[in-house]
Amino acid sequence: MAMLHTVNKSPFERNSLNSCLTKSKEGSTILLIEDAVLGALKGTVIADKLTTAMTTKNIYVLGSDLNTRGFTEADILDGIKVVDYSGFVDLVAEHANVQSWL
Amino acid sequence: MSDDIKKFMFVNTKAPYGTVYALESLEVVLISAAFDQDVSLAFCDDGVFQITKNQNTEGSGMKNFSPAYKALGDYDINKLYVEKESLEERGLTLDNLMDLTYEDEDDDWAEKPSIKLVTRAELADLMDQQDVVISS
Numbered sequence: 440m441a442m443l444h445t446v447n448k449s450p451f452e453r454n455s456l457n458s459c460l461t462k463s464k465e466g467s468t469i470l471l472i473e474d475a476v477l478g479a480l481k482g483t484v485i486a487d488k489l490t491t492a493m494t495t496k497n498i499y500v501l502g503s504d505l506n507t508r509g510f511t512e513a514d515i516l517d518g519i520k521v522v523d524y525s526g527f528v529d530l531v532a533e534h535a536n537v538q539s540w541l
Numbered sequence: 542m543s544d545d546i547k548k549f550m551f552v553n554t555k556a557p558y559g560t561v562y563a564l565e566s567l568e569v570v571l572i573s574a575a576f577d578q579d580v581s582l583a584f585c586d587d588g589v590f591q592i593t594k595n596q597n598t599e600g601s602g603m604k605n606f607s608p609a610y611k612a613l614g615d616y617d618i619n620k621l622y623v624e625k626e627s628l629e630e631r632g633l634t635l636d637n638l639m640d641l642t643y644e645d646e647d648d649d650w651a652e653k654p655s656i657k658l659v660t661r662a663e664l665a666d667l668m669d670q671q672d673v674v675i676s677s
Contacts, residue, residue, distance in 0.1 A: 509596040
């Protein structure tokens, strides 16, 4: 069963999303939470990197953390899925293991 | 106004909510308004996210402190410098930011924008002109 990776730091300030993208295996799932949701926005300097990652990995963002920072589903890259807290729980339950990138 | 007015710049570089830097800085800025100094704010790097419009914390249950930035104009804090390159790197434009304004007492209280878009080089010059720079 594939791994769930969570990332909680802004990719514009820390390298943890990049570490996650380079060390997660194909078929795994990445969930962006807290300040990491900012990395899902359209038109950023890391948008291409995420778009490439999406061809082999599933990427999600936590909707409430996105709304807290002033953004909605319309502001994020096509292909990134939005989940709520119960969706977060489902992802944890569906995956064999969770790795937190801090 | 006395002779001992100093130029204070609060430089905001962190995204709000994930850490407490943004809220703490805002509180210090509001306190500084009581001391009749020449106060300005800079928003660069992830600090530009502090003043995005439509912040809605209902789902996360956190305190939405973004409306407090709208009060800065009433405290004569009306120089809010936003770094252009930081917006661009994050896929943002001025349209993503709140309409922060002040009433100009020298111009029949006309409502004017507090946000000024500056380049990285211009912001460096502004920082260089300060007596005190407080970063967070």
